[in-house]
Amino acid sequence: MKLPLLLTQFLYKNKKLTLPGIGIFTLDPSAVIPEEHNKEQHEKAIGIEFKNANIPHPDDELIEFIRQHTGKIKPLAIADLDSYLTLGTELLNIGKPFYLEGIGTLTKNQDGKFEFTRGEYSTARLEEQSHDKPDRAARRKQPIEEVHLEPVEQTSGGRSMLVLFAILGGLVVVGWGGYLLYKKNAQPSRENSVLIVDTARINADSAQKAKLFSDSVAAVRQKEDDRKLALKDSIIYKFIILRTHNKEHALKRYNQLLSYQLKINLWTEDSSYFKIYFSIPALPRDTARIKESLESEYAHSVFIER
Numbered sequence: 001m002k003l004p005l006l007l008t009q010f011l012y013k014n015k016k017l018t019l020p021g022i023g024i025f026t027l028d029p030s031a032v033i034p035e036e037h038n039k040e041q042h043e044k045a046i047g048i049e050f051k052n053a054n055i056p057h058p059d060d061e062l063i064e065f066i067r068q069h070t071g072k073i074k075p076l077a078i079a080d081l082d083s084y085l086t087l088g089t090e091l092l093n094i095g096k097p098f099y100l101e102g103i104g105t106l107t108k109n110q111d112g113k114f115e116f117t118r119g120e121y122s123t124a125r126l127e128e129q130s131h132d133k134p135d136r137a138a139r140r141k142q143p144i145e146e147v148h149l150e151p152v153e154q155t156s157g158g159r160s161m162l163v164l165f166a167i168l169g170g171l172v173v174v175g176w177g178g179y180l181l182y183k184k185n186a187q188p189s190r191e192n193s194v195l196i197v198d199t200a201r202i203n204a205d206s207a208q209k210a211k212l213f214s215d216s217v218a219a220v221r222q223k224e225d226d227r228k229l230a231l232k233d234s235i236i237y238k239f240i241i242l243r244t245h246n247k248e249h250a251l252k253r254y255n256q257l258l259s260y261q262l263k264i265n266l267w268t269e270d271s272s273y274f275k276i277y278f279s280i281p282a283l284p285r286d287t288a289r290i291k292e293s294l295e296s297e298y299a300h301s302v303f304i305e306r
Contacts, residue, residue: 003066003084004259008102008122010065011048017103018062020055020082021089023114025103034123043121048103050116069126087258096266099255168213234281238265238305239290241298242276250274277305 011017012033017025031047058081066077088098092108099105102122106114244250250266254276257264267275282290287304294302 002259003070003080004101005122005124006066006069006126007062007100008124009126010062011103014061018053018055018059019085020058021085022106023053023055024051025049026051034121045102045104045118045121048118050104050106050114052113084259091255091258097251097255099252101256101259105251234283235306236279236281237287237290238275238277239280239294240275240277240303240305241294241300242274243303244274245272247271247274250276 007017007019011025011027015027015029019025026049028047028049031045032043034043058078063074063077063081066072066081067074070077070080072080088106091098092106092114095108097105097107100119102119102124104119105117107117109115242250242253250268254264254266257276263278265277265279267277278294280290291302291304
């Protein structure tokens with residue numbers, strides 16, 4: 001389950017949510033949260049209040065709540081929360097709103113304080129962590145990762161080499177462990193028995209492994225060279241997944257995609273017309289494939305601009 005929904009459900013359950021660097025949200029105990037399958041329009045979250053406060057550390061109860069519903073260890077749960085809140089404060093510091101689903105929207109005023117606008121209650125409910133049910137947001141994210149091309153400056157042959165060495169090292173460790181287990185469980189040798197080692201076979205195996213390693217390194221380098229050559233001739237295209245005059249709808253969709261840690265962009269003209277788009281370097285011949293992939297993912301027409 002995604003972290004934004006966990007924060008919402010923690011507030012609904014405990015009536016209080018304390019976020020470091022942000023402040024304190026409280027929920028009126030008498031507030032009625034809509035049912036999960038409520039077909040009526042979402043109700044305004046009139047029972048939620050916000051207070052600016054200097055919070056240095058997250059509550060242990062919140063970290064434990066995140067850990068239980070994500071299956072992660074405590075340090076990773078803390079890191080996820082810190083990363084999400086850092087992203088939110090960065091948005092606020094550059095004058096953009098920070099949307100919390102099921103709670104409301106924060107903005108930063110000229111005095112440096114956060115102002116809170118109530119949103120709508122969320123009808124989503126907690127689910128038990130299961131390895132057989134992948135997170136829907138993770139499945140939505142996958143097609144974008146398949147078409148996204150990282151800038152050349154962020155990739156290098158060294159990183160590919162490290163991955164290759166790590167795989168080969170793992171194979172060596174597994175092989176050595178199997179040998180030790182076999183030796184431990186083998187029948188004791190009779191006294192004066194002689195262990196004959198097939199030196200020729202060992203040398204042949206070593207030569208074959210060395211050749212495989214050399215071929216793998218060459219393949220990795222060739223793939224990296226081809227990638228750099230393709231990126232050199234690529235053009236930055238804007239793949240627009242949403243065009244609207246509705247400011248609230250645009251901001252809500254923008255913050256939602258940010259919460260999935262996607263590299264999404266927002267463009268506006270006099271706050272009257274908005275575009276939400278991905279900036280993707282690509283060759284002209286690849287634009288149709290990328291456009292089709294995005295349309296399939298978001299079930300919406302995609303427009304291309306340079």
